[in-house]
Amino acid sequence: MSEPLLAVRDLRVGFVTEGGLLQAVDGVSFDLVPGEVLAIVGESGAGKSVTAQTIPGLTRSPNARIEGSARLRGEELLEASEAELRRVRGDRIAMVFQDPMTSLNPVYRVGDQIVEAIRAHRERVGEEEARRLAVEMLDSVGIPQPERRADAYPHELSGGMRQRAMIAMALALDPDVLIADEPTTALDVTIQAQILELLRRLNRERDLAIVLITHDLAVVAEIADRVLVMYAGRVVEEGTLDEIFYDPQHPYTWGLLGSLTRLDRERPERLPQIRGAPPSLLDLPAGCSFAPRCPHAFGRCTELPGLKARPGEASGHRDRCWLGPEEKRGRRELDGRIGLEEPA
Amino acid sequence: MTTASGPLLEVTDLVKHFPVKRGLLIDREVDRVRAVDGVSFSVAPRETLGLVGESGCGKSTLCRTVLQLLKPTAGSVRFEDREIAGLSRRQMRPLRPQIQMVFQDPYASLNPRKRVGQIVGEPLRIQRSTSGAALRRRVQELLERVGLSPGHHDRFPHEFSGGQRQRIGIARALALQPKLIVADEPVSALDVSIRAQIVNLLDDLQDELGLTYVFVAHDIGVVRHVSDRIAVMHEGRIVEEGPADRVCERPSHPYTRSLLAAAPIPDPRESRARRRVDAAGP
Numbered sequence: 001m002s003e004p005l006l007a008v009r010d011l012r013v014g015f016v017t018e019g020g021l022l023q024a025v026d027g028v029s030f031d032l033v034p035g036e037v038l039a040i041v042g043e044s045g046a047g048k049s050v051t052a053q054t055i056p057g058l059t060r061s062p063n064a065r066i067e068g069s070a071r072l073r074g075e076e077l078l079e080a081s082e083a084e085l086r087r088v089r090g091d092r093i094a095m096v097f098q099d100p101m102t103s104l105n106p107v108y109r110v111g112d113q114i115v116e117a118i119r120a121h122r123e124r125v126g127e128e129e130a131r132r133l134a135v136e137m138l139d140s141v142g143i144p145q146p147e148r149r150a151d152a153y154p155h156e157l158s159g160g161m162r163q164r165a166m167i168a169m170a171l172a173l174d175p176d177v178l179i180a181d182e183p184t185t186a187l188d189v190t191i192q193a194q195i196l197e198l199l200r201r202l203n204r205e206r207d208l209a210i211v212l213i214t215h216d217l218a219v220v221a222e223i224a225d226r227v228l229v230m231y232a233g234r235v236v237e238e239g240t241l242d243e244i245f246y247d248p249q250h251p252y253t254w255g256l257l258g259s260l261t262r263l264d265r266e267r268p269e270r271l272p273q274i275r276g277a278p279p280s281l282l283d284l285p286a287g288c289s290f291a292p293r294c295p296h297a298f299g300r301c302t303e304l305p306g307l308k309a310r311p312g313e314a315s316g317h318r319d320r321c322w323l324g325p326e327e328k329r330g331r332r333e334l335d336g337r338i339g340l341e342e343p344a
Numbered sequence: 345m346t347t348a349s350g351p352l353l354e355v356t357d358l359v360k361h362f363p364v365k366r367g368l369l370i371d372r373e374v375d376r377v378r379a380v381d382g383v384s385f386s387v388a389p390r391e392t393l394g395l396v397g398e399s400g401c402g403k404s405t406l407c408r409t410v411l412q413l414l415k416p417t418a419g420s421v422r423f424e425d426r427e428i429a430g431l432s433r434r435q436m437r438p439l440r441p442q443i444q445m446v447f448q449d450p451y452a453s454l455n456p457r458k459r460v461g462q463i464v465g466e467p468l469r470i471q472r473s474t475s476g477a478a479l480r481r482r483v484q485e486l487l488e489r490v491g492l493s494p495g496h497h498d499r500f501p502h503e504f505s506g507g508q509r510q511r512i513g514i515a516r517a518l519a520l521q522p523k524l525i526v527a528d529e530p531v532s533a534l535d536v537s538i539r540a541q542i543v544n545l546l547d548d549l550q551d552e553l554g555l556t557y558v559f560v561a562h563d564i565g566v567v568r569h570v571s572d573r574i575a576v577m578h579e580g581r582i583v584e585e586g587p588a589d590r591v592c593e594r595p596s597h598p599y600t601r602s603l604l605a606a607a608p609i610p611d612p613r614e615s616r617a618r619r620r621v622d623a624a625g626p
Binding site: 044159188189190192193215216219222242260261263264270271273274277278 | 540565568605611614
């Protein structure tokens with residue numbers, strides 16, 4: 001196994017609010033190896049975006065409480081100075097967001113913004129050279145007529161083209177890691193398919209490691225190698241893509257998989273649902289946070305289960321649930337498909 | 345009165361163009377945005393018509409034009425066999441109770457300063473002059489019907505999650521016992537685990553109350569699940585229409601095929617197989 005590019009250990013991020021300490025991320029650990037696509041899946045409030053944004057130092061603020069470790073090629077990021085972080089960001093770790101306008105400045109031409117990003121990090125690269133690189137990047141993310149588009153302002157581009165321009169800017173310095181936070185959520189399906197194809201190609205051709213933050217398991221199935229499923233600030237299951245889809249261990253994962261609509265299957269009479277709503281992070285239940293919504297919960301669920309592999313199984317597939325392996329196998333099937341059984 | 349077999353809603357050659365005007369003192373029309381460009385469809389009582397398309401295809405404008413929230417440029421909209429295209433606000437008012445809308449964003453469509461009881465009860469107060477204990481009772485009934493508790497009556501929208509807010513929006517739409525509900529992306533702003541709850545709630549309400557739906561969404565998977573028939577909209581026109589399973593399994597229009605091909609498959613093995621086929625070429 002190759003050395004991890006990014007190693008996150010016991011990351012905890014809390015925010016001091018009027019209602020008390022809001023523990024948005026509560027002990028997340030993972031490794032990202034070169035060329036890997038790691039998906040972090042969860043709903044709003046799961047802590048997936050906060051996890052992703054804390055790594056490059058974007059959640060730092062006077063009321064944030066950040067603990068744990070995030071090392072990029074051995075270098076600790078959580079304790080890095082702002083100056084060090086500025087050097088790392090863009091150059092070695094880049095981010096793209098759901099809304100390209102959070103990255104693109106509306107009053108500068110797209111090409112100029114990429115040139116500025118390149119020159120801020122590469123002092124020896126001249127203006128012309130940077131311009132040539134910028135156009136090359138726009139071309140490599142599939143923007144037609146890149147010479148001309150480099151002179152366009154962000155509002156002159158369509159949503160999909162803007163997303164590509166943001167990815168071009170993020171990749172201009174050839175970073176090791178791309179953190180993509182819901183990169184296709186605001187896009188139409190046909191554009192989403194193109195952006196996913198682009199990310200796959202960049203991953204393959206440049207060996208780019210990607211942390212993909214998404215709420216959409218269908219997007220995960222299209223691109224991820226490994227998956228972390230988060231719920232209320234904690235990882236409840238992690239494994240390879242196929243382990244998560246074909247041998248899921250946590251009832252929450254069953255519920256997420258069950259509520260997906262499949263165009264290639266006969267439609268079920270009712271869409272399997274998960275009852276209730278995610279808990280408030282200011283008022284978490286004791287023990288397993290999912291227990292109040294879980295039809296399989298029992299007495300022991302008032303204690304927090306650890307994130308563990310099953311005895312004798314590959315250590316990479318771990319989950320946070322007290323049910324035994326046999327019980328899980330028996331309970332996750334619902335009319336021949338995986339789902340979270342509704343209480344009778 | 346409509347006959348049992350006739351459509352509840354019948355839209356024929358509906359057009360909504362927006363003029364693009366230029367000029368300093370006198371506006372000259374220099375161009376037109378053809379948002380809805382000759383659309384025809386009909387919906388039978390108790391049926392769900394799914395309307396699917398990408399952003400900018402005109403589906404929201406179509407909804408608003410059908411409901412006469414926008415004045416149609418041309419064409420006919422018949423509700424229970426009565427022409428409503430071009431009716432004034434005042435003329436539409438007696439019909440409004442029968443046609444209600446559910447919106448996408450449960451955060452933006454509820455007045456944050458009003459209590460849930462006021463929000464859900466407002467249509468009853470205005471249209472039916474219901475008040476006092478009778479109003480409160482009816483609102484509590486509605487809240488229960490959509491899976492909320494009668495005790496939620498005096499709370500404010502911000503105290504609720506996205507899914508609960510969408511339930512409040514549905515309760516408000518149900519207050520006047522409508523026949524037709526036009527739901528514009530009612531689940532796309534919701535978390536995945538909540539989406540199924542709302543889809544199932546709409547399903548149950550249709551069975552219990554005999555509702556007719558026009559269900560608008562960009563997610564063809566959700567649309568197929570809820571719809572009896574699907575109309576695919578592209579650039580202001582309906583390019584294909586038919587039974588939901590037929591449209592998804594044997595699409596006839598190239599645009600429908602491209603929409604279906606782009607929808608991600610939530611199954612890694614099949615997604616890999618599809619990519620191999622794509623890589624091998626036709």
